[in-house]
Amino acid sequence: MLMDTPDETLASSAAAGDRAAFGILVGRHYDRIHGLCWRLTGSRAEAEDLTQDICAALPAKLAGWRGEARFTTWLYRVAVNAAHDLRRRQAVRTRAADGWGDWEKARQDEMAEDRARADWLAAAMARLSPELRDTVALVLGEDLTQAEAGAILGLSEGTIAWRMSEVKKRLRAIAAEEAK
Amino acid sequence: MSDDDLDALRAALKPAPAPDEGTRARALALAMRNFDGFHSGPQGSADPLRPNQDRPPRAGFLKGVADMLKSLSSRPILAGSASVAALCLGLAVVLPQMDGRLAPPKGPVRTDAPAQGQAGSTGSAPALPGEETAPVADTALSGRQSAAAPADATPARPASTDALAAADPLATEPMPEPAPQARSEAPAEAEAPSAVLPPRPAPGQPLVRKSTGTGVGISGSGRFGLSYDESAMAVAPASPDLAAPALSDTEAYANAEANPVKITAEEPVSTFSIDVDTASYAVVRSSLQSGHLPPADAVRVEEMVNYFPYDYPAPEGDAAFRPTVTVMPTPWNAGTRLVHVAIQGARVEVEHRPALNLVFLVDTSGSMQDTNKLPLLKQSLALMLPELRPEDRVAIVAYAGSAGQVLPPTPASDRATILAALDRLEAGGSTAGAEGIALAYRTAEAMAESGPEGAVGRVLLATDGDFNVGIDDPGDLIGFIAKKRESGTYLSVLGFGRGNLDDATMQALAQNGNGTASYIDTLTEARKVLVDQVAGALFPIADDVKIQIEWSPATVAEYRLIGYETRALKREDFSNDKVDAGEIGAGAAVTAIYEITPPGSPALRNEPLRYAAPATEGTGTGTGDELGLLRLRWKAPGASTSTLVETPIPVTATEVTDDVRFGVAIAGFGQLLRGPAWPGDWGWQDAIALAGSARGADPFGYRAEALSLMRLAEALDR
Numbered sequence: 001m002l003m004d005t006p007d008e009t010l011a012s013s014a015a016a017g018d019r020a021a022f023g024i025l026v027g028r029h030y031d032r033i034h035g036l037c038w039r040l041t042g043s044r045a046e047a048e049d050l051t052q053d054i055c056a057a058l059p060a061k062l063a064g065w066r067g068e069a070r071f072t073t074w075l076y077r078v079a080v081n082a083a084h085d086l087r088r089r090q091a092v093r094t095r096a097a098d099g100w101g102d103w104e105k106a107r108q109d110e111m112a113e114d115r116a117r118a119d120w121l122a123a124a125m126a127r128l129s130p131e132l133r134d135t136v137a138l139v140l141g142e143d144l145t146q147a148e149a150g151a152i153l154g155l156s157e158g159t160i161a162w163r164m165s166e167v168k169k170r171l172r173a174i175a176a177e178e179a180k
Numbered sequence: 181m182s183d184d185d186l187d188a189l190r191a192a193l194k195p196a197p198a199p200d201e202g203t204r205a206r207a208l209a210l211a212m213r214n215f216d217g218f219h220s221g222p223q224g225s226a227d228p229l230r231p232n233q234d235r236p237p238r239a240g241f242l243k244g245v246a247d248m249l250k251s252l253s254s255r256p257i258l259a260g261s262a263s264v265a266a267l268c269l270g271l272a273v274v275l276p277q278m279d280g281r282l283a284p285p286k287g288p289v290r291t292d293a294p295a296q297g298q299a300g301s302t303g304s305a306p307a308l309p310g311e312e313t314a315p316v317a318d319t320a321l322s323g324r325q326s327a328a329a330p331a332d333a334t335p336a337r338p339a340s341t342d343a344l345a346a347a348d349p350l351a352t353e354p355m356p357e358p359a360p361q362a363r364s365e366a367p368a369e370a371e372a373p374s375a376v377l378p379p380r381p382a383p384g385q386p387l388v389r390k391s392t393g394t395g396v397g398i399s400g401s402g403r404f405g406l407s408y409d410e411s412a413m414a415v416a417p418a419s420p421d422l423a424a425p426a427l428s429d430t431e432a433y434a435n436a437e438a439n440p441v442k443i444t445a446e447e448p449v450s451t452f453s454i455d456v457d458t459a460s461y462a463v464v465r466s467s468l469q470s471g472h473l474p475p476a477d478a479v480r481v482e483e484m485v486n487y488f489p490y491d492y493p494a495p496e497g498d499a500a501f502r503p504t505v506t507v508m509p510t511p512w513n514a515g516t517r518l519v520h521v522a523i524q525g526a527r528v529e530v531e532h533r534p535a536l537n538l539v540f541l542v543d544t545s546g547s548m549q550d551t552n553k554l555p556l557l558k559q560s561l562a563l564m565l566p567e568l569r570p571e572d573r574v575a576i577v578a579y580a581g582s583a584g585q586v587l588p589p590t591p592a593s594d595r596a597t598i599l600a601a602l603d604r605l606e607a608g609g610s611t612a613g614a615e616g617i618a619l620a621y622r623t624a625e626a627m628a629e630s631g632p633e634g635a636v637g638r639v640l641l642a643t644d645g646d647f648n649v650g651i652d653d654p655g656d657l658i659g660f661i662a663k664k665r666e667s668g669t670y671l672s673v674l675g676f677g678r679g680n681l682d683d684a685t686m687q688a689l690a691q692n693g694n695g696t697a698s699y700i701d702t703l704t705e706a707r708k709v710l711v712d713q714v715a716g717a718l719f720p721i722a723d724d725v726k727i728q729i730e731w732s733p734a735t736v737a738e739y740r741l742i743g744y745e746t747r748a749l750k751r752e753d754f755s756n757d758k759v760d761a762g763e764i765g766a767g768a769a770v771t772a773i774y775e776i777t778p779p780g781s782p783a784l785r786n787e788p789l790r791y792a793a794p795a796t797e798g799t800g801t802g803t804g805d806e807l808g809l810l811r812l813r814w815k816a817p818g819a820s821t822s823t824l825v826e827t828p829i830p831v832t833a834t835e836v837t838d839d840v841r842f843g844v845a846i847a848g849f850g851q852l853l854r855g856p857a858w859p860g861d862w863g864w865q866d867a868i869a870l871a872g873s874a875r876g877a878d879p880f881g882y883r884a885e886a887l888s889l890m891r892l893a894e895a896l897d898r
Binding site for chain 1: 198215219
C-alpha cells in the first residue's frame with residue numbers, strides 16, 4: 001500500500017520520522033536524482049558521488065519539507081543546489097566543463113555511432129555556461145516545463161525562456177561551425 | 181521547443197547512464213543510516229520542527245552533518261584494516277571532496293568536525309564559532325520562490341538571504357557565509373544614477389546583489405550550500421538583444437546622458453568634480469580589440485582624455501596645481517570654440533613623498549582564475565614592488581576563496597615574502613570572505629598606528645566584479661567606505677577581466693573612497709596604472725578637487741562641457757567643503773574641455789529670446805576680453821577646509837600645444853563612440869588625422885595605441 005502512496009505524503013511521513021516511508025521515497029527517486037546529477041555534471045562518477053551525498057543529506061533536508069510544492073520539484077531543487085555547490089568548489093581545480101570532457105573520454109571505446117553522439121553532446125554542453133547547462137538539464141533532460149524549471153532554479157519563467165533561446169542561439173552557432 | 185538543435189540535445193541528454201547497483205545500494209543504506217541517526221538521537225525527540233528558539237531546525241541539520249561525517253569517517257575504521265594513519269588519510273582525502281565548504285581556509289574545523297559531531301549527537305545547540313545568530317530560517321519553498329525573481333533588483337538585503345544563511349548548515353564555519361558570488365547585475369537598459377555620488381544605487385542596479393536564487397534548505401551535509409549563484413543568464417530576459425554583442429550581461433556601466441548645451445544667460449556657472457579615473461579608456465580599448473564597438477554607456481569621454489600623460493606646465497613654488505587654459509577653434513564645428521582646461525598637479529620627487537601603507541584587498545573568487553585576472557594581478561604587483569621604497573609597507577587581504585589576511589604588513593623591500601604571499605593567493609570556489617573589506621581597513625589602520633608618521637594609507641581593491649566584500653547592503657558599503665575616507669584611508673579599485681566587470685560599482689566605490697578606478701586588462705596597462713604612475717596613483721596631493729567656471733554672457737552665448745557627466749556638482753556645492761569630490765595624485769594631470777559658442781555664431785543651438793535683453797557683446801558685467809572665470813577649489817590631504825584659486829580665461833586664442841590637440845582628438849573620438857554631438861561630418865578620419873598630427877614624443881606609445889584604436893573603430897563602424 002505504501003508503494004502507491006504519493007511522494008508528498010511519503011515525504012511528510014518521512015519528515016515526521018516514518019522510516020519505511022523514507023526508504024520507499026529514497027528508493028523511488030534514486031534513479032531520478034542520479035539522472036539529473038549526470039545531466040548537471042556530465043560525469044557518471046560525479047553523478048554517483050553527488051547522488052550519494054544527496055541521499056545522505058536527505059533525512060535532515062526533509063526537516064525543511066513543508067509540502068508546499070511537488071516533491072519532485074523540491075527534490076530537483078535540492079539536487080540543483082547540491083550540484084551548484086559542488087561546481088563552485090570545483091571551479092578551483094577545473095573548468096566546470098571538464099566533466100563533460102572526462103565523460104567523453106570514458107566513452108571513447110564505445111560504438112562509433114554512440115561516440116559521435118557523445119562527442120556532440122559533450123561539445124554542446126561544454127559550450128554552454130553552467131547556468132544554461134542547468135536549464136537544459138531540467139527543461140530538456142527532465143522534460144519539465146519552463147515554469148517548473150523556473151521554480152526549481154528560483155527564477156521567473158521568462159528567464160528560463162530567455163535562457164532556452166540563448167541555448168538555441170549557441171547550438172546554432174555550433175552547428176554553423178560544424179558546417180564550415 | 182520545436183528547434184532541431186534543441187531536440188537533438190534533448191535526445192542526447194535522455195539516456196543517462198544507468199546507476200551502478202552497488203553504488204545505489206550503498207547510497208540508499210547511507211540514507212537509511214542517516215535517517216535513523218537523525219530521528220533517534222539519544223535525547224529522544226528529535227523533531228527538528230519543534231518551535232524552540234534554542235534549538236532551531238538548523239541544529240537538527242547540524243546533527244545531520246555530524247551524522248554524515250561520523251558515518252563517513254567511521255567507514256574506513258569499519259573496513260577493518262584501517263590504522264590511525266589510514267583514518268587520517270581518509271579524513272584528508274574525503275573531507276576536501278565531501279565538504280570543502282566546511283573547511284575554512286585555515287582549516288581547523290577539519291579536525292574539529294568529529295567533535296562537532298559529538299555535540300550534535302547530544303542534541304545541544306552547537307556553539308557556533310561564527311556570529312550567525314539568525315533565528316529560525318524558513319526553508320519553505322514559498323520563501324525561496326518569493327525571493328527569487330531575477331528582475332527584482334531591490335538592493336536591500338532581503339530577509340530571505342538571512343534565512344538562507346541561517347538554514348545553512350555551514351553556518352558552523354567561523355566565517356558567516358554570504359551568498360557566494362553575489363554580483364551586481366543590471367538589466368541591459370539600466371542606467372547608472374547620474375548623481376555624482378549616488379548614496380544608494382538606483383533601482384535596477386544594485387551594487388552588491390545577494391543571490392536570490394534557489395535555496396531549499398539543503399542541509400545535513402557539508403557538501404551543499406543553499407544559495408545558488410544567480411548570474412549572468414538571469415538578466416533582462418525581456419530584452420537580451422539590447423546588450424551590445426561584445427559584452428556579457430553582467431557588465432554595468434555608470435554613465436549619463438551627454439551634457440546638454442547650456443545657455444550662458446540662463447545658467448552661467450558650470451561646476452564639476454575632477455575625475456582622474458581612466459577605467460573607461462581601457463574598457464573601450466578592450467572592446468575594440470575584441471572586434472566590437474563599445475556600448476555608448478561604457479564611454480566616458482573625460483576618462484579617455486585623462487588616460488594619457490600630458491606635459492602640461494608644472495606648478496611653481498609650493499603650489500599644488502597649475503591650471504592652463506587654451507582656447508582653440510573646434511575641429512568639428514567651425515562656429516564654436518574649445519576651451520581646454522588643463523590642471524597639472526605638482527610632481528613630487530619619489531624620495532620626498534610620504535611612506536605608503538598599501539593594503540591589497542584581493543578577490544579570490546573562482547571567476548578570478550582566468551589568466552587575465554588573478555595571474556595578471558600577481559604579475560602587476562610584482563612589477564610594482566621595485567618602485568616602492570623600503571619604508572613603504574604592503575599587506576594583502578583576500579576575500580572569497582582563500583579569505584583573510586594573506587600577508588601581514590611587510591616592508592616593501594622584503595620582496596621575497598610578498599611575492600611568496602602572492603603566489604599563495606588562489607582563486608577558489610565559494611565566497612567565504614565575510615569581512616574582507618573591514619579587515620582590509622583594520623589592517624590599514626593598524627599600519628597607520630604602527631608605521632611612520634604621515635604615511636598615506638590606501639586600500640587597493642582588486643576584483644573582477646565580485647563586490648561581495650563582507651558588507652552586503654550597497655548603501656552600507658558606500659557609507660562604510662565614505663566613513664573610512666574621513667579617517668584618511670583611501671580606496672582605489674582595480675578592475676580585472678571582462679564579462680563580469682561592474683563598472684558602475686567600481687566607480688561608486690572609488691569615488692566614495694576618494695580613490696581611482698582603473699581597469700587592468702594587460703600587463704602594459706598594469707605597468708601604466710601601478711608602475712609608471714606609482715607616485716600619482718598612490719600618493720594624493722589634493723582632495724575634493726572641484727572646478728567651477730563662470731562664463732561671461734558677453735562672450736559666450738552657449739557652452740557645453742564635454743564628458744564629466746557622472747561628475748556634475750550643484751553650483752552651491754562648489755564652496756561646500758562637506759561635499760565630496762575627486763582627489764588628485766602627485767604629478768597627475770586633469771583635462772576638461774568645453775565647447776563654447778560666441779554670441780551671433782551660426783552654430784547657436786538656441787534662438788535668442790525676443791523679450792529678453794539681447795546678449796550681445798559688451799552687455800552684462802563681463803568685459804569683452806574674458807570668456808569666463810575658472811575657479812579651482814581643493815583641500816590639502818586630510819584638511820577639512822578648502823583653498824580657492826581663480827584664473828580668468830582670456831578671450832584671445834593661446835598657443836595650442838600638441839598635448840592640447842591630442843586631448844581634443846581623443847575627446848572627439850570619445851564623442852564619436854558615443855554618437856556624435858555635432859551637426860557636421862567630422863568623423864573617424866578627422867580624429868585620426870588630428871591625433872596623428874599631435875602625437876608628440878609619446879615615449880610609452882600610448883598615443884600610437886590610441887591611433888590604432890581609432891582605425892579599428894573606423895573599420896568596425898563601417
